[in-house]
Amino acid sequence: MNRLNRDTIVAIALLILCGVFFQQSFGILTDAFRSIAIGQMKPDLWPQIILSALTLMCFIYLVQSVVSPPPARDKRGGLKGWLAHYLNPILCYITFLIFLLVMPYLGMLISGFLFVFALMSILGGFERRNLVVNAAVSVVFVGGMWLIFTYGLGVLLPRNELYPYF
């Protein structure tokens, strides 16, 4: 996918997003708020001003991407190349997503340790020496921060469901 296509697609996606938000903005002013005093700003006015400007800019962006095509970029080998290029960030997001999903059950300490250890190993490699170092770093930094927040700052962090002491 070259940049011309990419910019055009992004501009179209943004315009669709503007449409969705515009449609939502017409539902902001319910009957209960239609009687707001004259001279007081209606709650849908400011979002609609922003959306109008955003739509205009997205339209200019679309025209710009079609009329003056940007220089061609290096091809990254289709979907496979794209995946290889963005593999690390994608893995980070997936790991973080899993961390958020399991945290209510495992608690901040255990899920945090697992998250940091797993992500370090994914990004750094699964060699035995690495795993030991990663585990040590995870215990020290996650445990240390958990102790500071729980006992130092008095923050009530989520605890695990089976053994709710940590």
Place this chain on the structure above:
Amino acid sequence: MIIENVLAAIDVLLTVKIFFLMAIGVVAGLIAGAIPGFTIAMAVVLVLPFTFTMNAIEGIATMIGVYVGGLSGGLMSGILTGIPGTPSSVATTFDGFPMARKGQPGMALGIGVWSSFFGGVIAAVCLMLIAPQLAKIGLEFKPWDYFALMIFALTVTASLAGEDLVKGLIAGLVGLLVATMGEDVVVGVPRFTFGIDAVQQGFAFLPVLVGLFAFSRLLSDVQDREKARKNLGAQSAESVKIEHMKAAREILKRWGNLLRSSMVGVFTGVLPAAGSSISNILAYDQAKKYSKNPKEFGTGCIDGIIAPEAANNATAGGALIVMMALGIPGDIITAVMIGALLIHDVTPNPNFIAEEPVIAYSIFIAFFISNFFMLALQSVTLRGFVMVTKVRMYQLAPVILFYCALGMFALNNVDFDMWALFWFGVLGFVMRALGFPIVPIILGVVLGDIAENALAQVIALSTDPTHFLIRPWSLFFITLSVFSIFFSAWQHQRGTKVWTLWFIPVFCIIMTVPLLMMEGYVRPVFGVGLGLFGLYVLVKRYRAGWPLDEAEFIPEVQEAEHLNE
């Protein structure tokens, strides 16, 4: 009055606890600054959750410590290894590294450390003198003027933050749109909740900011698998002793360069989105232009270290001036600080210095004192900071991501803030990958509610839009907004297109109109002077036949703009 406020602030700040917190902050900043790829903003973001349990003064003093430490930390790795710890120290490596390789690492570090110190102190003095005066001007603002100021802040950020103005403006508008989600600030009507109850309260400012900036930035840093597994900086920490006295003497001999570079830093800091990554290169360029021996630059020249280091520390003072006086963040770090102040129910605005003098003057003094801490701590713990650069990004990123999540949870003790962090992290990464600048989005989020409030006041007072054009300050900012839109194009085409030759003179002439409309004598007289100057330049260029080789292009500045985020 000023002395009373300064004394009251000193009374509050002079406690062992605050000094200890500031020292910890400076150390944290120095460490963060020493690690290539780890920005000062990230360090401030990481320290932020620890300030939730502190009062406003303690919290902000700690973060200012991080800010000042971070600005100076980058010079260590830059001078000793040639790899700048932060974009703020890029120009320091041009002469610092050659000087260290010539066998004078102690002198190079001394010049860097003392220039940072002097730059910071000069900026602190400017901050104390300028911010209250600027705030007095800010008190003249009515809602029309304040709204126009917000528009100017957004347009200038969009213009300066990236290559493409349209993308910058789209980013700023997306930020404003994000700020509208949840209950509206005037009557509390829910907007754009898409049926999700948690969104009804709106997004807390900090998870959005941390997600958009820190989260997405970290993932960009680990994108390259090989790079993520390598040491970030030095392989070995050299045993170096800083030559303090000699360095300080050499700098004071070059006081002209020191003063000029510090002022470049302060001025750059005042502009939204133009941070220390730009100021250090601008100051280096100016120092080279004014030097009697420009050919020495790049070979280990003292002036080449003084300029960037004085400028990058002074930038913090400039950014704090606009934050304190007008409530507008000068950079991402001051945006985080505004977030921290909001947590403590303190809202920076033109009334801030008058209404909260103790907090305001505490910020001034904390910035001043932090520079002394930086000087002392950088010298003592030099070896440790260079050792820190041995850390690998794949180890650093997961720990920071966890700290970010922990900190955002601690903000309101709700999971939703961590989910906001995640989703805005995705948004930030995607926008970065598509070439949209992040700074305008953040500024849009910060200024969204403030701008809406100002507009609500405008409409409550009058629905006549001509007030925007007949009020001097409003017209002043609208004119600046219009010209700032074209500023990016002017910067890129300067000296190569005829229109760039009349851009600045015409700007000066048009700015005369709002200045003439202002009360008193000083501003109208200044306006007339500005107009005459514009006219003179215009006539001069017309007579010369619009010479296209007149202006000079600075490629380094454009490069620095990309490093700004």
